[in-house]
Amino acid sequence: MSKVKLKNYGLKDIMYFTNKPKEREKRIEAASSQKSGAVFKVNEKAAERHPEQQEFVIEKITDRGEGVKSYTLRKKDGTNPAFFRAGQYVVIRQEIDGKLIARPVSISSGPVETLDGTIEVTVKLVPDGFLSKYIIANWKVGDEVKTSGPQGLFYYEGFRDEKKVVACSGGSGITPILSMAKAIASGDEDFELTVLYGSKNRNEILFADEFAEVMAKTDKVKLVNVLSEEEAEGYESGFITADLIKKYAGDDKYSLFASGPQVMYEFLDKETDRLGLDLKHYRKEIFGSVKQPWTLPGYPAEAKDKVFNLKVKMCNKEYEIPCNANENMLVALERAGIAGPNRCRGGVCGWCRSRLISGEVFIPELTDRRRGADKKYGYIHPCASFAISDCEIEVPNNK
């Protein structure tokens, strides 16, 4: 570009230029000199919605049978719990023997109940489960408990999901689905939900009354109990197969939501192949870590049962801890009492993201949800990584 000559501008404009900073000084001089304690509405709303921590008091405990208990929690400071999307979870943070243990637990209440000051979480006793055993045995009315804010991505999203949703659920995996059903009844969600709920027998069915209550309020929710070890009138029997899904989905387009134990997903994955469902239409709630990594393809057999040395750098501190190859690396950090932020325990949320400085880890493909650049630069999600040699990692501060 060759330089131009401007006819319409002259010295006065240069004066204008040089005066600009002076004008700014005048504006500054005229402003208040008060130290500002300004609180902004948006920031307040964001803090209510995404609290780092919520401190609750246990208000009520409901025994659901089958080793399942629900806990109604009210905020200690009297404010409302964070509003959530039906299907989300909170992370329970419980100190056990001086070590902070964190585990995701489903919310079984509907989002609108937060406006009355409570949420309800439901815990199932898992035979080898560390935290569930503790909670079922120890939590009593009046106890104080801490959780994260609402987390997780297993919820209905109208831009993505079809108006019709078939939910396949097994065991205590019913809780997020129950929350969705309640949200439909309260008008917070708007979709048609058909729940295929797998249990061994009628005695194992959880939340029958709660579903009945929802269905009395709305005809958008339907419940089909599927019994694998009993035949009874008014119940489907067998497993949740492609044919059964088709039977209840009808001819409309539908999205399939799945929430249950690992074995149910393994079964369902084959059935959904037969249904020709693409990823948009098949959503799985996976929380909890991969168990028995040695059964997965690519795992080096010789690592199994070994205990490796794990060097950990956390800000200005360094630790050396044992790391059992059979457990994910976050468990090793937790056992040592130095676990930092974590939420999903299934590789998805990225909160435990850490730098692998040296050593080798096994990352199951199923739960490898790392960012592209993190893979390139050697970052891992310890909750979804298993040490297969001595390792050194740098972790975020555990506050």
Add this chain to the structure above:
Amino acid sequence: MSNSKFDCVVIGAGLSGMSAAITVAQAGKKVLLLDQHNLPGGCASSFVRGRFEFDASLHEFCGLGKPGDWGLPGKIMMEDHGLDVNWLYIPELYRCVGTARSGRKFDTVLPTGEEELIEKMEELVPGSREPMKVFLSLAKECVEANDYFSANMSTVKKDGMLKTDSLYFMKNFSNFLKVAERPFNEVMRKIGMPEDAIDLLDVYWTYIGADYEKMSFVHQAWMVYMYTHYQPTINKENAHGLSMACVEKLRELGGELWLNTRALKVCADKEGNITGVLTDVGMVETNYVIANVNPEIAYNKLLDENVKVPVREFKRVNAEKHGIRFFNAYVACNKSVEELGIKDYTIFMPGSLDNAQNIKDSKSYEDNTHSVVVIYNVVNPDASPKGTCTMTFTICYTEDVWGDFTQREYVHKKQELFQKVMDNFEKDTGIIIHDCIEEIELASPWTFAHFLNTPEGTTYGYMVDDWDTMLSRLMAIRKDQPIKGFKTCGAAGARGDGYNMTYTNGWDMANIILEEMEGK
């Protein structure tokens, strides 16, 4: 075991903080970079949903350039800092669909390259060839003057403002002196730019949010020239990859990064000399702190009482107006751009090309459905798995219109808005996406307030207003940072918003801190 004593502590690993940390570390100083999150980058970040990774904010980097012809931000980032980044160049400025004030409807693609842009504008609006030549010449001069200015910011006058060589400016940048601070649209009219052409060039409004009848010429001219001459760019590994390249460089230089670590207080002795940063890991000793933090938060919350903050600084932050904030829809489709018939990387759909109307609408929830969408796969085929594509829709607000929504209605408000945005997009472009969305995330100012902790969830710092111009801020770059050993940087800094500006501003403030370290 590392000692908790550092030559310099940088609070906040946004792009600006990382740039500052690298600059100080390159001078051989021991640097600690802190961030309250478990990953670095601030806005320069990404997140994963299903099989997709979404770039949180990088639409198009402005003013990078190429080896041998870097723009200033590119020179600092690539040549001085030597970052390992794989840039992709975007061949177009933008496609824009909208109605000019004259009533004329446009759906056109503006190319990059000065000659190409001039010819295209002439074709669209006859009579714009000559004014476009003048405009780009003036814009180029603005860039050169700005570069010269940026390289000569070390002498201060008695009143604290920078001392500039006015004779040099008169001789070399006389046009710059005449037009830089005049309102953009006024200059365009004076050089004879047809009104339709003004409307077409004002489309970048969404990236600035100011009133073009008042905003200084230099601001928009700098941006249009930089995009036209150097082409817009994106990182192949998205914004998170850019942040990781910064972190790698910092580590290479011996710097440390502590994540999930909050700076609680910047501490000083009785005389007000900075002595350290209290973090939730404990006290970190240092005499120099750069905070990638909004100055009002720094002054009101971060500095301890021993630090003497001049009254003028409280006045300054009280005088400033919070800048623009966004609604973003991150969308992944299970169809490729070819299947969807998408050819353009950036599509502005302002509805009206009338800047005044857009500003009016930007203060309202109901009326503001003017969006810009970037579709990453058009330029980066690897942005998402084969047979899919990812895109981000953005809406810009100049005021808080989200603060009054209740917790219960919040999600519905986001959905209602995106429904309108998507309907407009499908109508404007004929591209149908509503039936192939596999993942979607809707982010509002609440979301940005949550992740960034900025006032009102603003992402662009303070408004580049008619009185608070970039050049005035630059003239006062030292005066606005009067505390010895403590500086702030970022979008609320002298250069304003954008990756290029914040990265450059981090470098500015690091250089000032380095001078202070040397006792200057």
